Amino acid sequence: MPEWETIELLVTVKAYPVVSDMHGECVCVAGIRTDSPTPAWARLFPVPFRDLPYPQRFKKYDILRLRVRRTSSDTRPESYLPDANSIRVLSHLDSKRDWSKRRPYVDPLRAPSMCAIQSAQVESGISLGVFRPRRVLDLVWEAAEPRSTRQQAKLDQLSLFDSPSAEGLEEIPYKFRYRYQCEDCTANDSHQQRVLDWEIGQAYRSWRTEYGEERALRAVRKRWLFEMASAAKDLHFFVGNIARFPRSFCVLGCFYPPLRTSTAPMF
Numbered sequence: 001m002p003e004w005e006t007i008e009l010l011v012t013v014k015a016y017p018v019v020s021d022m023h024g025e026c027v028c029v030a031g032i033r034t035d036s037p038t039p040a041w042a043r044l045f046p047v048p049f050r051d052l053p054y055p056q057r058f059k060k061y062d063i064l065r066l067r068v069r070r071t072s073s074d075t076r077p078e079s080y081l082p083d084a085n086s087i088r089v090l091s092h093l094d095s096k097r098d099w100s101k102r103r104p105y106v107d108p109l110r111a112p113s114m115c116a117i118q119s120a121q122v123e124s125g126i127s128l129g130v131f132r133p134r135r136v137l138d139l140v141w142e143a144a145e146p147r148s149t150r151q152q153a154k155l156d157q158l159s160l161f162d163s164p165s166a167e168g169l170e171e172i173p174y175k176f177r178y179r180y181q182c183e184d185c186t187a188n189d190s191h192q193q194r195v196l197d198w199e200i201g202q203a204y205r206s207w208r209t210e211y212g213e214e215r216a217l218r219a220v221r222k223r224w225l226f227e228m229a230s231a232a233k234d235l236h237f238f239v240g241n242i243a244r245f246p247r248s249f250c251v252l253g254c255f256y257p258p259l260r261t262s263t264a265p266m267f
Contacts, residue, residue, distance in 0.1 A: 002070040004083065008035040009042055009064045010093065010105050013238050013253035016201040017169055020046060025169055027198070030078070030128055030240055030252060032105045034063055039108050041128040043240065044082040045074065050169075052084060060253070061093045061102060074243055076127040099257035106130060106255055110236065114191050115184035117239060118247065127241045130255065133180040136229040137190060139221050141174040172201045176220065178237070178251050193239070197253045200224060228256045 011031040020026055026046030033040045044066075049057065058064055066087045068080035093101040110130055111117045117129040176195045185191070200220060207216035229235050236255040242248045 004067045004069045006065065006067050006086075007033055007042065007080075008090065009044070009066070010034050010102075011058055011060055011062050011064060012106070012255070013240075014049070014060065014198045015196040015252060016172065016198045017050065019169070024048070025050065028196075028240075029082075030238070031064075032109065034105070039105050041078040041109065041126075042068075043074075043076065043079045043128060044068065045079065047082055048084055052087065056084075056087045056089065058087065058089050059092065061095075063090045063093070064088065065090055076241075076243060076246075077125055078128050079243075095257070098260060102255075103257065106236070113182035113184040114237075114239065114249070115182055118249065121241060121246060121249075125246070127243075127246065128239070129249075130236050130238050131182065132234070132236050133178075133229075134183050134185065135181045136225065136235065137179045137181065139176060139178055139195075139225040140192075141176045141217065141220075144171070144173055144175045146171065170205060172204060174204070174217070176200055176204075176224070178224075180237075193249060193251050195224070195251045197251070199253070224254070228254050232259055233257070234259045 009031045010033075011029060013030045015028040017025050017027050025048065027049040029044040029047050029049075031042060031044075033042050064087055067083040069083075071079070071081040074081075093105075095102070110132065111120070113131055114129075114133070117126070117131060120126050120129075177192050178195055179190055179192045181190050203223065204216055204220050207219045210216075211219060227233075233256040237251050238253040238255060239249045240252045242250065
């Protein structure tokens with residue numbers, strides 16, 4: 001069995017919680033190692049985020065120290081099994097001065113395009129990346145499949161043991177997707193990828209309570225399309241693939257500092 005090692009990680013994405021047959025409720029987290037000579041990706045799964053003590057419940061752009069090890073169940077080169085009990089929050093990189101504290105970690109890892117990331121996946125097996133889309137065309141949604149009987153049974157089982165995460169894990173009834181062109185797309189080509197970011201699910205839930213269903217969906221579209229992808233933002237997508245379908249990538253989160261150089265409009 002692989003040995004434990006201690007790493008430091010700048011958290012860039014947290015996916016919305018899922019229910020696993022093996023792990024119960026858990027979260028997939030990804031970020032950039034800050035303990036490496038050069039920035040490098042790392043994925044943590046499973047993270048029982050809502051079962052963590054509050055001092056360990058980290059935010060995006062927190063730097064963590066924790067123990068991790070490789071696992072035979074996920075052979076992607078960036079993937080680690082975390083020791084959740086070892087998580088310590090060291091610091092937070094704020095967004096002041098046009099995200100100047102965050103850019104030095106993200107910029108060196110930027111790929112030329114989504115198509116380039118997919119090609120690299122075939123060649124070397126990489127499963128995480130970041131790039132700037134050339135043109136964001138739309139944010140769309142469709143009905144999501146309801147939680148399976150096995151998943152609900154797993155949550156019910158957790159509730160018997162008074163797991164904090166067993167309560168209040170609301171299903172998001174929609175799948176949100178970005179439709180966009182990367183630098184390598186032809187005029188008639190585009191990518192369409194699901195957005196798995198915890199923030200978009202939480203925003204929908206909050207705005208639905210405040211505004212109702214229809215207005216909540218419009219508010220999500222306004223935020224993730226017309227604000228994050230506006231001409232004033234230097235929008236990048238953090239992307240990651242699915243272990244069972246390595247060619248299939250999803251948008252794990254957005255990096256959207258103010259635009260600092262002239263680029264083409266996003267839409």
